[in-house]
Structures are given as structure tokens and as C-alpha cells.
Amino acid sequence: MSGDPTNRKLTTAQAIHEALDLAMDRDPTVLLLGEDVDDPSGGGVFHISEGLSTKHGEHRVRSTPIAEQAIVGAAIGAAIGGFRPVAELMFMDFFAVAMDQISNHAAKLRYMSGGQTGVPITIRTAAGAGMQFGAQHSEMLESWVTHIPGLKVVVASNPADAKGLLMSAIFDDDPVVTIEPTLNYWVSGPVPEGEYTVPIGKANVARAGSDVTVITYGREVSFALQAAEQVAAEGISAEVIDLRSLVPMDEEAILGSVGRTKRAVIAHQAVRRGGLGAEISCLINEHFFGELQSPVVRVAGPNVPIPYAAELESMFVVDANDIAEGIRRAAK
Amino acid sequence: MSGDPTNRKLTTAQAIHEALDLAMDRDPTVLLLGEDVDDPSGGGVFHISEGLSTKHGEHRVRSTPIAEQAIVGAAIGAAIGGFRPVAELMFMDFFAVAMDQISNHAAKLRYMSGGQTGVPITIRTAAGAGMQFGAQHSEMLESWVTHIPGLKVVVASNPADAKGLLMSAIFDDDPVVTIEPTLNYWVSGPVPEGEYTVPIGKANVARAGSDVTVITYGREVSFALQAAEQVAAEGISAEVIDLRSLVPMDEEAILGSVGRTKRAVIAHQAVRRGGLGAEISCLINEHFFGELQSPVVRVAGPNVPIPYAAELESMFVVDANDIAEGIRRAAK
Amino acid sequence: MPERDVLERMFELVTTINVADERFRTLLTSGRVRSTYYSPKGQECISAAFGAVLRQDDYCVTMYRGLHDHISKGVPLRELFAEFLGRVTGTCKGKGGPMHVTHPDSGLMVTTGVVGSGLPIANGLAWASQLKGTDQVTIVNFGDGASNIGAFHEALNLAAVWELPVIFICQNNRYGEHTRYEWATSATQVAQRSVAYEMPGVTVDGNDPVATYWAASEAVERARSGGGPTLVEAMTYRFWGHIFGDNMRYMPPEERKAAMDADPAVVYRKWLLDGGHFSEAELAEVEAAVAARIDDAMQFALDSPPPGPEELYTDVYKGEVVPA
Amino acid sequence: MPERDVLERMFELVTTINVADERFRTLLTSGRVRSTYYSPKGQECISAAFGAVLRQDDYCVTMYRGLHDHISKGVPLRELFAEFLGRVTGTCKGKGGPMHVTHPDSGLMVTTGVVGSGLPIANGLAWASQLKGTDQVTIVNFGDGASNIGAFHEALNLAAVWELPVIFICQNNRYGEHTRYEWATSATQVAQRSVAYEMPGVTVDGNDPVATYWAASEAVERARSGGGPTLVEAMTYRFWGHIFGDNMRYMPPEERKAAMDADPAVVYRKWLLDGGHFSEAELAEVEAAVAARIDDAMQFALDSPPPGPEELYTDVYKGEVVPA
């Protein structure tokens, strides 16, 4: 990460706000659109864009009807027309109503046009369980978008990365989906002032270790760090890799670490079947055939919809204990 | 497969037609809806439902507006109301406009209602490249739907299975997506007369072999069989498993075969990253840690949109040569 | 004038909705319960009117802001509250939650959290009745904001082409989340969108239960007798903003005050008294009975256990248990 | 009456579309070329009229049945045919194909294969012009069938709320694939759906280039001067059914015959002669020049090589080559 770290603390929501503000300051082609995003509408349900339409103008920060196809379509068209729109889709479950624009258009237009028209949009979305929002407001659906060639996909685990990754996403010349774990909005951490970027495609070693590599992203990074503490007490040294970017993925970082530890755990909240963990596990197994000390462990959601009752929902969510259990299995 | 095999040959399109007809004969709650499906509209663009509205009535075989959310929604509602609707979505790429109904509703309503309302619908869709239909009419998107708990997903590789799997799908009490490789519509094969089912969740050993297991489905099964012939000449005995059903998956069949061969190749047309091959590879690697003779090989589409030009499209499509290459790598 | 028992039924429903809403907001404020909650307060007369018109075997599809619709369609209060609280005794064993209440015995078929997505499903339920030749009617409730999403359009067109016995009820509370109707919707009234489908459309004062009752009766009669769908737009207001905890800063205070001063439940009560339809004692009796039922239901819910861990893995597929 | 050069421009465009369409169908029939092909024959006057009104820097979004729109917007014929044939000299290097022609230099920004999906994107292009303060106009072409899909509704509402300089052109050819307009659409005319958005809407005879020219001029003028969007419905007919090879059995033969007997290109040619606007020699000269240009373009396309294998892996992301 470039930019000077400071001790200033912000929530992830504030960090994202700051990235949007700085990007709009720097470049007049940066636009913001989505439901409720302007100030007359309260600056968004999570108040992330509060103040931005007042500062940058209501023509640049536009509240939209509840019409996700229209939102993403408008972003795509404006991007082809020379702008860098940031579209907000409130929850990732609602990608389901806009997948045609995302998958068939945003992702493919550069290719279909033979490179003539790029689509430099950013799609921001909140995702993840843990707030008792039920089956239709809680999913991590990174598998849907990472499977679509033409999209890039990032997930920040902390406020500083949320800001830096979003800056990279906005100024990337291709469509980037930034998945924002909902519960992280209220999590604080140090965030450097001013402009900086966290490059897309570079993972971060969140904790160094020598026995087992834990590969994870988003909200599970903090759980992985807690799990690493738990198992440290048992004499297991776990390295935690925060992917930050799912597409492109920092294969070098993964392979470098597992090359040393020879043991790997992959943790994510999304359901196991077809989760991104499968792809990462393949990468490792294909590369280290016969060299691993134990089978690659996937710690992931069970293959069920997300239940409402708190007791069931907390069983669904991958937490520090689940990851610690995974590490112990890998370390055996 | 129950039902007597005969030498009667039908195309896959005819076999599917026959399944629909028989299902409607047997059970008055079976309905058909989709664009152009009734006879005044020509019985569908692939003429699969030709004759069915005339025979079973236009109230049971209904052409719809071009409105995939309305189509799937109507199917869901009718299913909750006591029917077994079969909805046709012309190409799988168009799942993108109906994913909300498919993922957030069809798949989740049983769970969200605590088991009170099931959604016994079948969603039929054509999929796959090879006809120069370009980037928006060619995708195999099984990864999207296999990742959604609550859905079942089947893909037939031949006309007899297409009929039997569709019969199972229609009479299954949960939502089933039947992916129909477009090019297979015109492929003929023996199809038993009358009613029979191919059970969902059971794979088929399409070719017995002892050196390498090839796991595949849909159109790639015929390519895998050709590849097996190619490598047989080189002294490699390949077993070919036709999955038939992607969710639930016949893990026993896969593990049984790989348990003998200790070498596995997975082949599918969908792009590699996040393709179902990753999940299958994980299953094998997790089960046979340290026992495999070579790394599991994935033969899959490159991570690109599907190009129009025939020369590029044929490079994109996984064919017999690609699979043979994969088998050779696994057999090393 | 509607029959006296209709007026009473509507009063009972309005009262039930309001008491339930108050209790639930109190529970949340006290911190005893944590949940997302979309108060229907202000919109109660719309559901009450339809509740007085519909039969038990009619179908209802509603949404996250659905408590008023659940109650009016007759979902039993104990199971309803237990579901809101995520208890195993809930309508859906606590697995659905307030955004996903289902109770087929009372005709409450689907509650959805995705804006507009209930409309296509309602068509299917209506299609089922049409095929079976029953005279059941399906209603689907949604907001003004939902009238801008694609599913609305697809559903209304299909319903019109297929002449389905379905009623699209737009509860126009002037806001979609924090965005004012006018800033999101290019139509003076949602009802005028019925022109696009050559479907009967009507705008009614949703805060007037009697007016809404007549509009409901007409639409239901049309659907029941094979006359096809209707778009009913009921004008109303949300007293408590979008979601429990909403700062409501985007709502002009005078606007909200005016709406609350004209509380439709209070106005209706007064109208019943002033018109000599019921005595104070009669209404108080209804109110006491309602309060007792709500207390009982609330206590039932609070006393109920959560679903057991095995419930995580059931109901994904019929009769199967998914491996952990 | 439009200016003489407008009449000539429309004649040239109509002729170019028809000759290109004939040649392409001949190529397919001969088996020399294999492709999905959606003939625009019958609809040529609509695009020609808009082509005569629009500027090069105006934006156009169209769809799989798009040859007439591509030609009218000025996409160069050589590159256009080469794209149809999947050659590296095509507008998109053969990677897009006929369903996905893009040529920004002539303002042809997007061609999509998903019904209705171009409308939301057209809004974005119009938004870009609005933000830049240019007076560019965006048009988006779609079919009658597309007027029933959700994206249509979302796009028209947003365009109206944001007062975007966009024109929604519904080429109503009476069928969506094999389904008749009336069986899928509950609206006597698509244009009446503009009422739902309080947007100007007009139905015009799309087979009459002069009438369409005036409707186009009015809508373009409105958009260019900040007056917002328009829905233009142009009534027309597809001569060759949905797709090349269509058995057309679902189209009543008398209906099709009547349409073909009133071939709009033939009618227009006769009108130009009868009205004394052009002499036979003048029109023949245009026709000869068009035929020569098409021959040249066709030959160019046929002589061009396919894209090289490296093209499979480029243009997924800017400036990157994806690993094989």
C-alpha cells in the first residue's frame, strides 16, 4: 500500500465515503448512482455517500428508481460515453435482478467489440450474513461474478483496504465488482489520509506463519486472524493470506506461502459447493501435487439457504472456531 | 434406466418432446410455458413442443410474452398452487434476466417457508457454444445454478437420457434446471418407447476403463468417448463417467472409479475459473489425498467470453482432442 | 355503506395491526429483540379493507413491510410473532423471518424481500386457480417504488394477456426507502400505468377504509367473476420511515406531522363513533380483546424456543437432510 | 415535404439495406457462409428515416436484427460485412459477429442479442451527453416483443425522470419470434405505454419513410434541445420471418403476401418517381453506385482472413492477454 499509514481511525463506511469523495475530486468523470445515494435521499441507507451530492453536484451523484437493470445499464452506457460511474446495488442478492447487464454486457462489451469499447464501471455492493436479514439479503455471491470473464472482483477486509481497493476499482479501465461485507461497515481501523491505491491483484499477508496457510478474504480475514491466535496457543503457526482481489487472483502469493507451509486452509462464508474455495484448492492441488502434507481444507458455508433465526444463522456463518478447526485438521 | 431399450432412434429434440407429451398425458398438473411454445406460435423455435398445445390444450401449453421473470414467476406460483410447470428459457445466457426468480425464489421458498411450500418446477434451457451464436447465446452457466442450494441441475448427453432425466425432473418435488446442449437437439440415438425415468443423482459409466477416469457431462461426453478411442490406440484405457446430474452429484460413482484408476480428468465447456470442474476436483483431492498417481486434470474453456468467428469459437470449445490431451497428461 | 360486520371486521383488523406494531416496536426499542422491522403503521386501512373482502382460500403475496397484510389475511398471531422472533413455533419454524412469512392455511403464500418480485409469482397462483376453475382471487401487495422495477411491468402485462384473477395493490406511501416518489417515478399516479396494459386501474385513498373497501370489492368481484386483473393504487403514508431505526431526516417534518395528525386508525374510530355505527363501549371491547390476543401471542413467541440445530439442514429439498 | 437531399439520402439508405440484405441471404442460401441472420427486410424505411435525421456523433444502440440500423448509422460497409462473416477486418475483428457490431466512429455503440437489454445502456450514453453538455442524441432500436420485458420499463421510467436525450424506437413488426403481437402484448399500440412515464409517444407508419422522417425529426429535435425522451413506435413487417431459415408457418400467408405486395422500398421508389422528385435515370444511378459499393464490401469481406488464434485471449481486459 502506498500512502502514509496514520493512526487516524475510520469505519469501513467512512473509508469508502472518503474514497468516493477523493475520486470525484480528482476526476470529473467519476459519477455515483444508485438507490437513495443523493443527499435529499439521505446519502444512502448506510449513509456512505452522505454529503457527496451536495459537494459534487446532483448531476454527478444521482439517486435512481428501484431498477437495478436501469442502474447498471446507465452506468455501462455512461462508461462507454467516457465516464467512470460507480453504481451501487444495495445487496449482492439483488445482483440476481441485474445479472444480464453485469454478465452479458458490462463483462463482454470490450471483447464483443474487439477492444473498441471498454466499460470502466465499479459496482459496489453489500454482502454477507450475520444480521438476521434472512435468505434474500445475506448472500456472498462471489462465485457468480468470478466465473464471468471480463469482470474483476475485489473484497476488502479492513477500512484501509476498502478505501484503497475502491480507488483502484474506480480508475481501472474494466468493470470491477467491489463486494463489501455489510457488517464491516461499522468496523473501524486506521486509514491513511489522502489518495492512495491498493492494487487489484495483490494479496496481503495479514499474518506471517510457518505451519499452515489460511487463504481467505473479506470478513473472514478477522476470523482467520483470531483462529490463528487460538491455534498459536496450541503450537501451530498459521499464516493468513488476505486475497483482497478475487479476480485477478494473486496466485504467486498463494503458491509462495503454501510452497513453504505445505498445508492450506481456505475459508469463505459462501456455500461450499461451487464456492471460490474450490478454485483456490484446485490451484494448490494442481501446483503442489504430491508435495502437500495434508489435504487442502475448505471451511465454507453449508449448502443451504441462509436462515433467519439467530441460532441457525450463526451456525451458517464461518467463524473463528470453524477456521481454527480447519487449521487443526490441516496441521495434523 | 428402467424401460425397455429399443432400436428406435430419435433426436434429442424429439426425445424431449416425447417426455413432455408423456408427462402431460400422465399428470394433468403438468404445464408448459415459455416463448413460442404453443402451436399457433410454431411449437417453439426448436419445434420441441410442436403439437402439444393442440393435443393437451392451450391452457396447459402457453406461449408467453418475452418476459423471463414473468415466466419463471408464473411457474413458481403455479407450482405453489399445485401444478408441475415446465418453463422454457430459450438460452441459458438469459438466466441472467430471471436469476432473481430462480435463485431468490424457486430455490429458497421451501426453506424460507420452513418446508410448507415446495416449488416443483422444471426449467428447461438450451446452452453451449458451437453454432456461432456469439457471446450472448452460447454459455454453459451450470456454475451459477449448482452454487444455489435448493436447485437440482441435470444435463443429458444423449436422447434417451434427455427423455428420462426430464421425466424425473418434472415429477421431482423440487425445482430442477435441465440444461440442454443446443447442438444435441439434432443428435439422434436410440430412445425407449413409453414412460421411464433416469434417476436424478445417478451417474452413468459411458465407457469402462482402468487407467484414467474422465468425468464429464452433456455434449462433452461424446467427445470424451472419442478421446477414449484415440488414447486406447496409444494403450491408455479411459473410463468415461457421464454425470447426468450435477446436483445432486453421484459422488460414489466418481470416487468408485477414481479409487480404481487413481487418475482423473474433468472436462466441461464452461470456462475454467469457477467451473464445476473445480468442485469435482476438490471432491477427488479431498478424498484421495496422497493416493492419486497424477494431478487431477481440468479440461475446460479458457477464461474468455465466447467469440463469434468460427475459428476462434472452435478453439474455445473443449473437443475430443483437448480431452485426449488431458487424458495423456493424467496418464503420465 | 358496507355492512356493520364489515365495519367491525375492519376496525378489529386495524386495531390488531396497530397494537401488534406498537408492541413490536416497543420490543425492539427495549433491546429484548433484534430484528429488521418495516413498520406498516399508516398503511393499516388498506390491508384491513382487503381483509374484509377476501376469503380465507384467496391467495395473498406480500413483502418485507407485510405485518398488516399477514394479519389481515388471517395468519394466526402466535405463529406470526414467533416467526418474527425466529422461534421454532413460528409459521416457518423461524427459518424465514419477518421478510419471509408463509402460511398456506390462511392463504398467505409468499412474503418476499426483493422489491417487485412477488408480482410474477402472484400471477402463477392466479393461473393455478384459473386452471383449477375455482373462483379464488390472488392479491399481491407492493410499494410505489416497486412500480419502477422490471418485474412489475412483466407481471402486469402477463396478467392482462392471460386475464388472470389477480389484483395488484400498490400501497403508495410516497417513498421507496429514502427516495421520494416524484424523484423516482415519472407518473403522477401509479394507477395510470394500467393504461399500458389496458387493465382497469384505480387510485383510492388508502387511509379511508370504506373507500378502499369499495375499491377492493370491485376488483375482487371482477377477478372472481373472470373479469381479469386490476391495478389498485392506495394512497397512504409510512409513519415510521423505511425501517426501524430510520433517522427519517429525508422526510419533511411537517409532511410527517400532517400524516400522523390524520392517523387513519384514529380517524376511522372517530368516524365509527360519530356515525353512530358503534358505541365507545363496543369499540373498547374489541380493543381489549385484541390487546389480550396480542399479549398472548407475544408471550407465546417470547416463551418459544429457537429452532434446533438440525433445522439448518432440512427443507432445502423435500424430505432430505443436507450434509453439514 | 423534406428537402430533396433528404429524400435522396433515404433512397440511398433503403437501397443499400435492401441490396445488402439480398446479397447476404444469397450467400447463406448458397452455403458459402454460415451464420445466424435476422433479416431486416420490410423495416428498412425506419432506419433510413432516422439515418437521414441523425448526425454522425449521435449514438445508436441496436440489436441482432440490426443490419438496417448499422447501415443507416453509417457503419462502413466493408468492415460491417467482414464482421458479419467473422473476419479479422470486421468492425470487431470478427469477435462480436452480426449480433454484436460496434463502431464508435459512426456512433454505433452497442448491438445486443438480449431482448430489451439495449435500452438501459442507451440511457447511459444519453446521460453521458447530458453531462458533457453536448447536444448529441441517442437512439435505441428494439422490437414490439421487447416492449414486454422488464428492462424496457426500467429504462423508459429512468429516461423520463432524468429527462435524457434518448429516443426509444420500437420497430413493431407484429411478431416477437413466432408469437403474434396481440398474444403477447396487452396494449393496442406500444406507443400508449408512454402514458405510464408521462413521456411523449407516437405511432407512425414505419413503411412510409417521409412520415417516419417527420416523427424522427420531431423526437430528435426534442431530445437535442433538452426536451427529454420520446417513444416512437414504427409499424412495419418482417418479410423473412424471425431468422434465416424460418419456416414462417405461424405467419398467415395472406398477411405476408399483403405486406410484400406493399414492399415499402418499391412504394417509396414509385413515390419518388411519380412525384417528380427524381428521374428513373437518377435513381438507377444511385442504385448502381450502391450495388458497386456492396459488391466491393462483400468481396472485401470474403477475401479477408479470420482472426488469428491470439485474438481468443485479448480484449477480455484492457491491454492484457488472458492465459490459454
Ligand SMILES: Cc1ncc(C[n+]2csc(CCOP(=O)(O)OP(=O)(O)O)c2C)c(N)n1
Ligand atoms: C430488487 C431490490 N432492490 C433494492 C432493494 C432494497 N429495498 C428494500 S425496500 C426498498 C424500497 C421499496 O419501496 P416501495 O416499493 O415504495 O415499498 P415501501 O418500502 O415504501 O413499502 C428498497 C429499495 C430490494 N429489497 N430489492
Ligand SMILES: Cc1ncc(C[n+]2csc(CCOP(=O)(O)OP(=O)(O)O)c2C)c(N)n1
Ligand atoms: C431476454 C431474451 N429472451 C429471449 C430471447 C430470444 N429471442 C430472440 S429474438 C426474440 C424476439 C424478439 O421480438 P421483437 O422484440 O419483436 O423483435 P424482432 O425480432 O421482431 O425484431 C426472442 C424471444 C432473447 N434474445 N433475449
Ligand SMILES: [Mg+2]
Ligand atoms: Mg413506498
Ligand SMILES: [Mg+2]
Ligand atoms: Mg417484433
